[in-house]
Amino acid sequence: MxxxxxxxxxxxxxxxxxxxxxxxxxxxxxxxxxxxxxxxxxxxxxxxxxxxxxxxxxxxxxxxxxxxxxxxxxxxxxxxxxxxxxxxxxxxxxxxxxxxxxxxxxxxxxxxxxxxxxxxxxxxxxQDADRMEALGAIGIARTFYTAGFMHSRMFHEEDPLALERTPDDRHFALDHFQLKLLQLPDKMQTAAGRVIAQQKAALLVSFREQMVREVIGED
CATH class of the missing domain: 1.10.3210.50 (Hypothetical protein af1432)
Structure with a gap:
């Protein structure tokens, strides 16, 4: 072999x-x-x-x-x-x-x-390894790369966290974090996958918080 x-x-x-x-x-x-x-x-x-x-x-x-x-x-x-x-x-x-x-x-x-x-x-x-690509720095890059490919917007200007609207990741890339990406750690099939995914998801949370601060002018 x-x-x-x-x-x-x-x-x-x-x-x-x-x-x-x-x-x-x-x-x-x-x-x-x-x-x-x-x-x-x-x-x-x-x-x-x-x-x-x-x-x-x-x-x-x-x-x-x-x-x-x-x-x-x-x-x-x-x-x-x-x-x-x-x-x-x-x-x-x-x-x-x-x-x-x-x-x-x-x-x-x-x-x-x-x-x-x-x-x-x-x-x-x-499944775990492939879904890991949606998290961490690579996951952030892929999210916005795909959004550009599909001609959607980066975020909703007035309500980036979808606090008063229904999240829509077909039109706003940042909504994809809430609708799918931050749910991935709990969906991992292996114990090792869950640990790694939780570490990578923390970067998405930090990135989203910083982006919102910049969007609303509080950076």
Whole structure:
């Protein structure tokens, strides 16, 4: 069986040759960070995961990633899982065939919008690792990058914290913190994931407080 490092280099070479450069939030850097976070979580969980499954799922979980405003957005992970299963069989015949179904499930279940329960340890680790990208400094950058991509506003000028209105992250990026991002630590599937997520979420809270101070002129 090919060792993990050599296999990773094969995956990277394939993605460099085929991946679109249009979405900077789902690029090769994202895949690398998810893989590194999977290993970090797994190490904290006593290394009980199948690293071959986690490696393949990390690099191919966004093989299909429809825009957030696409009507079939919730099916992205299922489509990515189907495409990955075919890819591993046809382009990477040296990948262990008996692990492909586990990779497929991990990819299907990683998505927030798909609502598919993660039933394996590897699926839970991948889900946590991918959602970690929505927190911390990377999470802040991705939130506003996506808002610009979708032509939405950074915040509601008169009520940035949505104290007297219904939060709407389709139109105001800062509302996404309240509606989704700050809820993520409690949704993590692993104990290690929850600890890391809570640390990263603290930066979002601090950032939001500073932004509001600047918006209302009290900085």
């Amino acid at each position: 090919m060792n993990l490092h050599a296999l990773e280099q094969q995956f990277i070479a394939y993605l460099k040759a085929t991946a679109s450069a249009e979405d900077g939030s789902h690029d090769l850097g994202h895949f690398r960070r998810v893989w590194n976070m999977c290993r970090r979580i797994d190490a904290a969980e006593e290394g009980k995961g199948d690293l071959y499954v986690l490696l393949a799922a990390s690099y191919f979980h966004d093989l299909v990633s429809l825009p957030k405003n696409h009507p079939d957005r919730s099916r992205s992970s299922v489509l990515a899982a189907e495409k990955t299963a075919v890819l591993l069989r046809e382009e990477f015949p040296f990948f262990p065939a008996d692990r492909i179904d586990a990779v497929r499930h991990a990819i299907e279940a990683h998505s927030f919008s798909a609502g598919i329960p993660a039933t394996t340890y590897e699926a839970k680790v991948l």
